[in-house]
Amino acid sequence: MNFAILLFVLLSSSLILAQDDGNAITEKPDETRSCQPDMCDLLMAFGAMKEKIAVMETRLEDSETRLKNSETRLKDSETRLRDSESQLLELRNKERTKVIFSAATGGGNYIGPFNTDKTLIYRRVITNIGDAYSPHTGIFVAPVAGVYYFTIFHHAGPHHGTMLFLYKNNQRMVMTQNHPAVHETAHNGGNAAFLQLQEGDQVYVRMIADTYVWGSDYHTTFSGFLVSQM
Structure with missing residues (x-):
């Protein structure tokens, strides 16, 4: 699910819960507000999910970097192989052209x-x-x-x-x-x-x-x- 949508759902849920609590209980102005237990669990789970996603993104970036490095090494190996083949062909031609x-x-x-x-x-x-x-x-x-x-x-x-x-x-x-x-x-x-x-x-x-x-x-x-x- 998209993070913006998930955040919107969480905020909407908190507003609904707040409204329900306001209708049932009138808070005093100097009382400390706190989240509902379910809402707190949901926010904590959301934060943990964000951390996991961030770790996965970092690992993915590392994997892409390693893949690019491997592709670069492969291209270098192919270039060296072509150079070796050219040198071998040149040596063969020199041997062939001794007349x-x-x-x-x-x-x-x-x-x-x-x-x-x-x-x-x-x-x-x-x-x-x-x-x-x-x-x-x-x-x-x-x-x-x-x-x-x-x-x-x-x-x-x-x-x-x-x-x-x-x-x-x-x-x-x-x-x-x-x-x-x-x-x-x-x-x-x-x-x-x-x-x-x-x-x-x-x-x-x-x-x-x-x-x-x-x-x-x-x-x-x-x-x-x-x-x-x-």
Whole structure:
């Protein structure tokens, strides 16, 4: 019940009781007034109720404060958890973006000449950190966007000459070449380039038609590594 209503009921009851007492007994002016026993009990009960309600309100406020503090701690914990997850993801990305490879053609014999241009496959993998180079296709696929450094070297005999192009997707970037020369016993050459790649870009070596290289585990190589992620 609303306190104002309860107080109104109490006051009304006291007035009625006072009126009843006035009609029955005429008080002397100098007599000390006192409440009726029932009314006194009711007022005492009302006062005790107010105290209990005040205590309950205090406890409720304390509970709300503790709840707010718990919510704040929970939010702090969630923030720290997100920060930890971000740091873990960053560490995983750093591990994933270590990209270094080096491979040789292998074989132990001449590769080519062919009637058409051929993608040169370097089958002997020396290093392949990050698994971005495939010894089955001869193609390097950039796992992340960044600047990469690539080198190509070749060894061949004098008869057909050698012409190798380093490709980025379908675009020629650099080349290494030797012309046929019957007075020489062997040719060697190479080239290198920094390439800016997007994730998924392909880099590979194409050997031009009617040229050849010496295939071995040591002479003709294709290498590269990630310099800086972007």
